[in-house]
Amino acid sequence: MEANLDADLERTIRDLAPRVLRYAVARTGDVSAGEDVAQESLEALVRHWRRAGPPESAEAFVFSIARRRAVRAVIRRRLWVPIEHAFGRHDDAPDPEAQAVARAEHVRVRAALARLPRKDREALLLVALGQMTSAEAAVVLGLSLSATKMRVHRARKRLATELGNEDDD
Amino acid sequence: MTTEPNEPNEHVDRTLRDAFAVGDDVARRVSDHALAAPPHRPRRAPLVASLALAAVTLCAGLVAWLSRPPVRPSHVTTAPANVTELTGSFVDGVLIVPIPGDVIVIAGPGQPDDRPPEGSGVVLLEGDAR
Incomplete structure (x- = not known):
């Protein structure tokens, strides 16, 4: 019985990990902060699962936590990054040209995402990167299903326009 | 009943997923660490207590400094x-x-x-x- 529970938990975690990682990296704008957020959120699920059994929706549980932690990570980053730069502690790793080219798409999409309204962007990230259904995203966002669908639809349309406009430039 | 158009959705979603692609090794590492999480969250009480103590000490020092008697010129x-x-x-x-x-x-x-x-x-x- 316990072995089955552990197997279910492991399967859930392995399924959720890349989804929450993508969401957290996009939400924080930083790979290492995104990894921290994803890991903490998944750890919270593991603890809850082992203590009280699986939550009603593992997706909603993990993404609700990831969303809150991502906000904190963004605030922390905004506070610390200028200080780290001032003390010369920013990442000095070489950024070769190939890496820069590979990141170009990432930067371009990030810039387009940043131009979306915050709430629309949040809904889109949960659905597109977190691969949640609109109903699950609605639970995480505390919105009605129709409102969530509308936000996601609006965000997709606007993002497509933003990316299209850049291509035209 | 509302419906969502699929074709543009798929294009935008794929663009997003490509831009924020995550390596399998990273996902595996994060999963492994999460599954190996200790049963209880590490306590942060000592840190919180230290910060609270530092704040109280600072406030007490500030109050003491502000309420110090005015310095009078010595008549000696x-x-x-x-x-x-x-x-x-x-x-x-x-x-x-x-x-x-x-x-x-x-x-x-x-x-x-x-x-x-x-x-x-x-x-x-x-x-x-x-």
Whole structure:
């Protein structure tokens, strides 16, 4: 019985990990902060699962936590990054040209995402990167299903326009 | 019943997923760490307690500093280095002290007053004599 529970938990975690990682990296704008957020959120699920059994929706549980932690990570980053730069502690790793080219798409999409309204962007990230259904995203966002669908639809349309406009430039 | 158009959705979603692609090794590492999580969340109480203590200490120090008594100028006068002892006597509340030196410097609460003595002088003092 316990072995089955552990197997279910492991399967859930392995399924959720890349989804929450993508969401957290996009939400924080930083790979290492995104990894921290994803890991903490998944750890919270593991603890809850082992203590009280699986939550009603593992997706909603993990993404609700990831969303809150991502906000904190963004605030922390905004506070610390200028200080780290001032003390010369920013990442000095070489950024070769190939890496820069590979990141170009990432930067371009990030810039387009940043131009979306915050709430629309949040809904889109949960659905597109977190691969949640609109109903699950609605639970995480505390919105009605129709409102969530509308936000996601609006965000997709606007993002497509933003990316299209850049291509035209 | 509302429907969502699929084709543009798929294009935008794929663009997003490509831009924020995550390596399998990273996902595996994060999963492994999460599954190996200790049963209880690490306690942060000591850190919180330290911060609270530091804040209380800081506030107490600030309050003490703000409520310190105002500094008053000292009324204590010290004898010049070349005078070892001055002896005088009170006559009707007036202290009469013979001055053996060349110059007397009277630096009271008001302006200092330098004047050459003529063998002896009269110093008017205010306050209690002890």
